Amino acid sequence: MLMPMDTHLLRTFVAVLEHRSFSRAASALGYTQSAVSQHIAALEADLGARLLERRPVAPTPAGTRLMEHAPALLLRLDAARADIARLPDARPARLTLACSPAALTPAVAQALAQLHTATRLLDAEVRLLAGESVLEDVLTARADLGLVDGVAAPSDPLPLPDLGPTTTRTAAEQPLAVLFPAGHPLARRRSVRLTDLTQARWIDAPDTAVPLDRLRAVCRTDGFRPRVRHRGTDLHGLASLTAADLGLTALPLPLAATFPGITAVPVEEPRLVHRTELIHTAHPTAAAQQLADLIPRHSEAAS
Amino acid sequence: MLMPMDTHLLRTFVAVLEHRSFSRAASALGYTQSAVSQHIAALEADLGARLLERRPVAPTPAGTRLMEHAPALLLRLDAARADIARLPDARPARLTLACSPAALTPAVAQALAQLHTATRLLDAEVRLLAGESVLEDVLTARADLGLVDGVAAPSDPLPLPDLGPTTTRTAAEQPLAVLFPAGHPLARRRSVRLTDLTQARWIDAPDTAVPLDRLRAVCRTDGFRPRVRHRGTDLHGLASLTAADLGLTALPLPLAATFPGITAVPVEEPRLVHRTELIHTAHPTAAAQQLADLIPRHSEAAS
DNA sequence: CCATGGGCATCAGCATCACTTATGCGGAGT
DNA sequence: ACTCCGCATAAGTGATGCTGATGCCCATGG
Numbered sequence: 001m002l003m004p005m006d007t008h009l010l011r012t013f014v015a016v017l018e019h020r021s022f023s024r025a026a027s028a029l030g031y032t033q034s035a036v037s038q039h040i041a042a043l044e045a046d047l048g049a050r051l052l053e054r055r056p057v058a059p060t061p062a063g064t065r066l067m068e069h070a071p072a073l074l075l076r077l078d079a080a081r082a083d084i085a086r087l088p089d090a091r092p093a094r095l096t097l098a099c100s101p102a103a104l105t106p107a108v109a110q111a112l113a114q115l116h117t118a119t120r121l122l123d124a125e126v127r128l129l130a131g132e133s134v135l136e137d138v139l140t141a142r143a144d145l146g147l148v149d150g151v152a153a154p155s156d157p158l159p160l161p162d163l164g165p166t167t168t169r170t171a172a173e174q175p176l177a178v179l180f181p182a183g184h185p186l187a188r189r190r191s192v193r194l195t196d197l198t199q200a201r202w203i204d205a206p207d208t209a210v211p212l213d214r215l216r217a218v219c220r221t222d223g224f225r226p227r228v229r230h231r232g233t234d235l236h237g238l239a240s241l242t243a244a245d246l247g248l249t250a251l252p253l254p255l256a257a258t259f260p261g262i263t264a265v266p267v268e269e270p271r272l273v274h275r276t277e278l279i280h281t282a283h284p285t286a287a288a289q290q291l292a293d294l295i296p297r298h299s300e301a302a303s
Numbered sequence: 304m305l306m307p308m309d310t311h312l313l314r315t316f317v318a319v320l321e322h323r324s325f326s327r328a329a330s331a332l333g334y335t336q337s338a339v340s341q342h343i344a345a346l347e348a349d350l351g352a353r354l355l356e357r358r359p360v361a362p363t364p365a366g367t368r369l370m371e372h373a374p375a376l377l378l379r380l381d382a383a384r385a386d387i388a389r390l391p392d393a394r395p396a397r398l399t400l401a402c403s404p405a406a407l408t409p410a411v412a413q414a415l416a417q418l419h420t421a422t423r424l425l426d427a428e429v430r431l432l433a434g435e436s437v438l439e440d441v442l443t444a445r446a447d448l449g450l451v452d453g454v455a456a457p458s459d460p461l462p463l464p465d466l467g468p469t470t471t472r473t474a475a476e477q478p479l480a481v482l483f484p485a486g487h488p489l490a491r492r493r494s495v496r497l498t499d500l501t502q503a504r505w506i507d508a509p510d511t512a513v514p515l516d517r518l519r520a521v522c523r524t525d526g527f528r529p530r531v532r533h534r535g536t537d538l539h540g541l542a543s544l545t546a547a548d549l550g551l552t553a554l555p556l557p558l559a560a561t562f563p564g565i566t567a568v569p570v571e572e573p574r575l576v577h578r579t580e581l582i583h584t585a586h587p588t589a590a591a592q593q594l595a596d597l598i599p600r601h602s603e604a605a606s
Numbered sequence: 607c608c609a610t611g612g613g614c615a616t617c618a619g620c621a622t623c624a625c626t627t628a629t630g631c632g633g634a635g636t
Numbered sequence: 637a638c639t640c641c642g643c644a645t646a647a648g649t650g651a652t653g654c655t656g657a658t659g660c661c662c663a664t665g666g
Contacts, residue, residue, distance in 0.1 A: 005383075007310060023612090032656075034616085037616085038654085055613070065383070065390060068467070069383035083369075087352065087364060162465040324642080324643095325644095337628095337643090338624075340644060341625085357642085358632085
């Protein structure tokens with residue numbers, strides 16, 4: 001059986017690694033275990049390299065390489081299909097907005113309200129997701145518009161993978177702040193250096209704008225070793241962990257200042273900003289374009 | 304016949320649009336015309352939309368959308384295959400460097416010479432290609448290392464599509480200059496504004512760093528209408544066209560100054576630089592890494 | 607040490623499907 | 637109106653991707 005590197009094969013390859021099992025992947029995909037085994041064998045024959053170790057199932061180096069491509073390929077396939085499916089733009093006024101947690105600012109909410117009154121928008125939905133899922137939703141048309149936030153140097157863009165024809169635009173830029181529990185010794189300072197806090201106790205919140213590995217990347221350090229992990233998009237919960245002295249967190253300043261039991265101190269060094277970017281596909285729906293136009297543009301002058 | 308959106312179908316779809324003909328695409332792919340017709344029919348059935356107008360063959364809106372994804376998908380598939388194929392890194396010391404025209408600076412040549420003497424490199428090859436082809440060669444392992452050049456704002460990266468796990472790094476940043484024929488009235492000026500030249504006669508050289516649509520993009524104008532088109536990577540030829548007063552060209556200043564019959568005048572406004580970026584995959588060959596290390600890093604301080 | 611069981615590989619059989627060849631059909635040019 | 641060119645369609649066939657059954661390997665437990 002010799003088939004070329006095909007979509008199905010990649011899909012089962014990814015599924016096998018997700019489930020760490022041929023048989024579980026098979027039932028998840030609606031195949032028999034035999035079929036999955038043959039898929040992997042075909043891929044390995046085609047690429048001329050062993051991709052998986054079995055028992056236990058784990059990627060070989062070649063398999064690891066393939067995993068750097070396969071999910072992106074499958075996502076882009078879905079994006080292509082979605083791009084075409086949403087072409088007949090005659091759908092009723094319906095709008096889905098995907099947001100990462102700290103991206104849903106008052107300005108965005110106001111824009112949505114304006115649009116709602118202005119166009120009698122039938123049905124609007126806001127989905128709060130982790131950052132990568134936002135891009136995924138926009139690409140696959142599960143959302144018409146996306147807002148992702150993250151930290152970056154003042155003039156750098158957010159590091160978003162480019163998996164299709166999308167347009168991004170900065171929607172907001174805010175100072176980054178470290179959250180301290182109210183009585184913390186550093187909480188009285190006017191500003192802090194992140195690099196002074198690499199050895200402190202931090203909370204890793206990989207579904208928010210500031211996962212610790214991002215901080216490590218922008219600070220070029222190995223520090224910020226996590227003590228607690230927070231999953232999900234609930235920032236109030238995250239702040240309450242910090243208030244309980246479980247570890248530090250970083251969030252945009254205006255937002256950070258709203259949490260009870262928290263003192264937010266701006267980050268002075270390195271020069272970082274919390275940036276929110278608006279994402280839509282190259283061909284947004286009419287409603288998406290309207291909402292995008294209502295969301296205020298970040299003014300360069302204010303930076 | 305109902306098959307999902309598969310690699311083959313996308314490949315023939317792209318081929319049909321390239322050849323603007325079902326039958327020519329068929330023979331190019333080694334299929335019969337009938338097979339191609341069935342492929343397109345299957346794709347259209349799967350996506351639920353007509354993709355091509357026939358007689359003459361042209362993309363529908365949906366087909367245009369698909370063309371925004373399909374070539375990138377196919378390239379990334381090849382990139383994945385290449386990434387795995389080059390894993391057994393025990394290949395002999397052999398190095399292929401893909402360069403866009405103005406990226407092959409003296410510093411690069413020197414680095415290559417150093418590597419050659421230092422490691423008795425058996426076989427080195429330098430390929431001069433248009434910018435997009437460089438990325439393509441690096442992704443598909445036709446080249447171990449790539450150098451692309453282009454114009455951008457001083458702190459912006461070059462707009463390279465991200466089609467796989469690659470690493471880029473700025474290798475050089477040079478002022479941008481406009482080339483005038485020796486006796487040209489503006490040739491005596493110390494600097495020029497690009498925006499004053501939108502109505503001038505230009506040469507469009509889409510295979511070099513400064514295609515006119517890029518200039519239009521960075522200047523946010525509709526000007527720079529081409530009078531002559533230059534294809535290929537031969538910059539001396541391009542400069543000679545300008546020397547013959549066929550139209551203006553923009554190139555990095557140090558390079559531009561070397562052409563006979565040409566006066567190069569730096570661009571003052573908008574603030575632009577000619578930047579050269581070094582590209583390799585996330586897992587470069589040993590030789591590629593060595594050469595990359597030998598190519599001087601652009602010093603931020605000098606900007 | 608052997609017995610047991612879970613899990614991937616392999617084999618044979620079969621229904622499906624993607625190709626080819628041959629023919630149909632519609633529009634543009636003479 | 638005839639003809640040619642080029643895409644669509646039909647029928648047939650060899651290839652192939654699936655299933656179910658079985659084999660084999662390794663880990664675990666007695």
